[in-house]
Amino acid sequence: MNDARREELAAGLAATEARIRDACRAAGRDPSEITLIAVTKTYPASDVRLLAGLGVRDVGENRDQEAAPKASECADLGLTWHFIGQLQTNKVRSVVAYADLVHSVDRVRLVDALSREAVRAGREIGCLMQVSLDPAAPASGGVAERGGVAPADVPELAEAVARAENLRLRGVMAVAPLGQDPGPAFARLAEIARALRNDHPGADVVSAGMSGDLDEAIANGATHVRVGTALLGRRKPFVR
Numbered sequence: 677m678n679d680a681r682r683e684e685l686a687a688g689l690a691a692t693e694a695r696i697r698d699a700c701r702a703a704g705r706d707p708s709e710i711t712l713i714a715v716t717k718t719y720p721a722s723d724v725r726l727l728a729g730l731g732v733r734d735v736g737e738n739r740d741q742e743a744a745p746k747a748s749e750c751a752d753l754g755l756t757w758h759f760i761g762q763l764q765t766n767k768v769r770s771v772v773a774y775a776d777l778v779h780s781v782d783r784v785r786l787v788d789a790l791s792r793e794a795v796r797a798g799r800e801i802g803c804l805m806q807v808s809l810d811p812a813a814p815a816s817g818g819v820a821e822r823g824g825v826a827p828a829d830v831p832e833l834a835e836a837v838a839r840a841e842n843l844r845l846r847g848v849m850a851v852a853p854l855g856q857d858p859g860p861a862f863a864r865l866a867e868i869a870r871a872l873r874n875d876h877p878g879a880d881v882v883s884a885g886m887s888g889d890l891d892e893a894i895a896n897g898a899t900h901v902r903v904g905t906a907l908l909g910r911r912k913p914f915v916r
């Protein structure tokens with residue numbers, strides 16, 4: 677049973693790594709520039725353990741209720757945990773206990789809560805600002821429906837993260853808008869990331885690309901791809 681699952685995951689990993697290599701070759705980039713984050717949401721801790729055995733070092737989760745017990749079951753593996761889901765301030769204390777990077781920082785109130793809890797826990801948390809690339813989202817002021825700060829508000833949010841105790845500004849994250857060509861959206865994200873690096877040279881992470889669009893993301897400068905389905909298989913419909 678476990679052996680069969682290991683084979684499945686090994687095949688998914690080999691196929692995903694081949695896609696990353698091909699996308700890098702096409703873009704004239706080196707595959708060592710890309711970090712693969714295995715998005716293990718809805719899958720058990722045993723899958724995280726198998727992936728770690730196959731060499732995966734980075735894991736992504738989007739719901740604290742699921743991630744917290746999984747991370748504690750896998751604490752012996754020394755993995756880097758990425759929190760990639762929308763984050764309510766009342767979950768911040770729990771998330772800060774296991775997450776190394778939070779990809780979904782989209783408002784100053786969340787920055788304040790993360791900083792306060794990171795100080796309390798004695799941990800440093802890497803922060804990516806989730807940017808809304810949805811053209812229908814408000815130009816400024818307010819968080820888009822799928823999460824994310826408006827591009828115009830990125831500099832101000834970046835300053836807040838950079839000033840906050842025990843937080844480290846690492847870069848940007850985005851999800852391509854539904855039903856649109858992801859290429860132009862990721863190109864826009866690359867522009868935003870470039871402007872950010874002008875003011876904050878250490879903020880060099882661009883988290884973009886999932887199973888369906890990691891190739892376009894790599895063509896547009898992604899440094900981190902977040903891959904679930906292509907690695908672990910199709911998720912069961914979500915039941916609360």
Ligand SMILES: *Cc1c(COP(=O)(O)O)cnc(C)c1O
Nearest residue numbers: 715738760886887902903904905
């Ligand atoms: C689930 C999820 C992913 C992975 O999506 P797949 O299409 O399964 O690869 C990536 N990023 C975020 C924010 C997610 O919630």
